[in-house]
Amino acid sequence: MSNYHVPVMLQECMDGLNMRPGAVFVDCTMGGGGHFLHMASLVGATGTVIGVDRDADAIAEVTAKSSGFDARVIIERTPFSGFPEVLKKYEISGIDGVLMDLGVSSHQFDEGSRGFSYRADSHLDMRMDTRNPLTAEIIINEYSEEQITEILRDYGEVQNPRRMAKLLVDTRSHKSIRTTGELVAVLNEEYGFLKNGVLSKVFQGFRIAVNGELDELKSALESSVEWMNPGGRLVVMSYHSLEDRIVKQFIREKTVDCICPPHFPQCRCDTKQTLKLVSRKPIEATAREIEQNVRARSAKLRVAERL
Ligand SMILES: C[S@@+](CC[C@H](N)C(=O)[O-])C[C@H]1O[C@@H](n2cnc3c(N)ncnc32)[C@H](O)[C@@H]1O
Structure with a gap:
């Protein structure tokens, strides 16, 4: 196989x-x-x-x-x-x-360039279907604080999603967040090193939103x-x-x-x-x-x- x-x-x-x-x-x-x-x-x-x-x-x-x-x-x-x-x-x-x-395949996850994993640094893409225009980068840099809060809460089941959404919106007001590495760095800087389980949830939330x-x-x-x-x-x-x-x-x-x-x-x-x-x-x-x-x-x- x-x-x-x-x-x-x-x-x-x-x-x-x-x-x-x-x-x-x-x-x-x-x-x-x-x-x-x-x-x-x-x-x-x-x-x-x-x-x-x-x-x-x-x-x-x-x-x-x-x-x-x-x-x-x-x-x-x-x-x-x-x-x-x-x-x-x-x-x-x-x-x-x-x-x-359901969910993503190991191939999608392991293919660093797809943006599904926080373990590899790549463009914040996360699309299963690359014909669709919506990427995680667009969500993170263009969605309102309220919409990002909902994604983190409803799809990521992240604790205190409001605080995380505010952090992302504040950060992007002076510098866009374009890569998985940048996203992880912003989170780690605010929270100290986040556990992998929390990062998985954040990534899960954005992935579910990108792919509906x-x-x-x-x-x-x-x-x-x-x-x-x-x-x-x-x-x-x-x-x-x-x-x-x-x-x-x-x-x-x-x-x-x-x-x-x-x-x-x-x-x-x-x-x-x-x-x-x-x-x-x-x-x-x-x-x-x-x-x-x-x-x-x-x-x-x-x-x-x-x-
Ligand atoms: C867990 S993997 C399936 C693995 C497969 N059963 C195997 O044994 O190789 C999930 C697959 O479903 C696809 N997928 C997930 N949601 C989908 C959707 N809404 N429409 C079509 N494909 C989808 C993903 O692209 C991925 O390739």
């Missing part, structure tokens, strides 16, 4: 998807193809796998590895909220499972339910609590017939149960996997089935 990305909980994801010959599966987050190419090998000559990613590197990586499968293999560069457009383009009317392995990650997730979850055949499986792996909360909440709302507050005498919502839980608790990686791949440590896998 190349060192682009080591797939997390590969077997657990395949089991969750209920992989079988002849079925149609969508991988929303192809990355290096660790899950996707395995899916392609399991659906056989009569099956179809559709892989999407918005990162050009992922598309190039998987395209290069995708020949020689009996299955129909479709690869498209698009944000995963747009996967229904891909299905329409290829005249696919229903799918049997959707996989989302939470809105993307909400949209793709809804589309998955719309496009899945009865018995189809929704399999989502998240690496931080913000995403996992959205997935958990989404599945909870779809597994009941009514979401009215308990004090309503009568149901006033149009909710109809569309999913059933496959595993009540999130599935986590084994100690053995975590030992071999530290990325697996925070992974939470949730599985639900379309009714």
